[in-house]
Amino acid sequence: MEDAQIVSLYWQRDESAIGQTQDKYDRYLNKIAYNILFDLEDSRESVNDTYLAAWNSMPPQKPNVLSAYLAKLTRRISIDLFRYRTRQKRQGSEYALSLTELEDCLSGGNTTEEAVDAKLLADSIAAYLRTLPEPSRRAFIGRYYYLDPLKEVAAYCGMTESKAKSLLYRLRLGLKDHLIQEGYL
Numbered sequence: 662m663e664d665a666q667i668v669s670l671y672w673q674r675d676e677s678a679i680g681q682t683q684d685k686y687d688r689y690l691n692k693i694a695y696n697i698l699f700d701l702e703d704s705r706e707s708v709n710d711t712y713l714a715a716w717n718s719m720p721p722q723k724p725n726v727l728s729a730y731l732a733k734l735t736r737r738i739s740i741d742l743f744r745y746r747t748r749q750k751r752q753g754s755e756y757a758l759s760l761t762e763l764e765d766c767l768s769g770g771n772t773t774e775e776a777v778d779a780k781l782l783a784d785s786i787a788a789y790l791r792t793l794p795e796p797s798r799r800a801f802i803g804r805y806y807y808l809d810p811l812k813e814v815a816a817y818c819g820m821t822e823s824k825a826k827s828l829l830y831r832l833r834l835g836l837k838d839h840l841i842q843e844g845y846l
Contacts, residue, residue, distance in 0.1 A: 662681050664726070664727035664728070666681075667681045667682055668723060668724060668727060671715065671719035671720070672719060672720050682715060682731070683712065687708065689731075689732070690708045690711055690731055690735045691704050691705065692807075693732055693735045693739065693807060693808070694707040694708050694711075694735050694738075694739045696807065696808035696809060697736065697740060697808055698739055698742060703739075703746065707735060707738050707739040707742050708735060711731060711734045711735045711738055714734045714738065715731060715734060732807075736806075759804060759805050759808050762804075762805075762833065763805060763833065782840075782845055785839070785843045785845065786840075788839075789835070789836055790802070793832070797832060799818060800818045800825060800828055801829065803817065803818075804829055811825055811826060811829075814829070
């Protein structure tokens with residue numbers, strides 16, 4: 662079923678929309694959740710919460726790209742669950758690891774001024790990504806948006822893990838330079 666038809670089912674409040682969404686996007690959303698949570702049961706819970714959030718948000722939302730909309734919901738829900746579950750303990754996950762890699766480029770966003778500038782910062786990062794060649798952009802987005810493990814990033818970019826690690830390091834340095842030029846660091 663096409664995405665527009667699935668969105669239409671949500672707008673009609675037809676419960677089959679959830680089943681159609683699950684049939685089409687379950688593996689995709691579980692992968693995103695698992696990369697953040699590093700736990701199969703928590704990932705399933707997060708994806709189920711995504712289906713509920715989609716049901717509750719459509720209408721009024723009418724996403725043009727359903728996969729991106731669902732991915733955004735899954736990321737938000739999974740990150741919230743990750744924060745909740747790890748308040749008292751630290752555990753390894755691709756989310757924690759990728760944030761550690763980026764911490765030299767970005768500050769914590771703890772001041773009111775930084776919170777207000779968040780949209781401008783996102784626009785600046787997007788502008789930086791548009792300057793990158795396609796393979797570099799795919800690697801960066803795969804690692805830091807989809808939180809894919811380094812091994813997977815290397816595989817779908819057609820390079821060794823060592824080369825992917827080096828590429829991501831250079832991209833982080835480039836992002837840091839770009840943000841300095843833009844006045845963020």
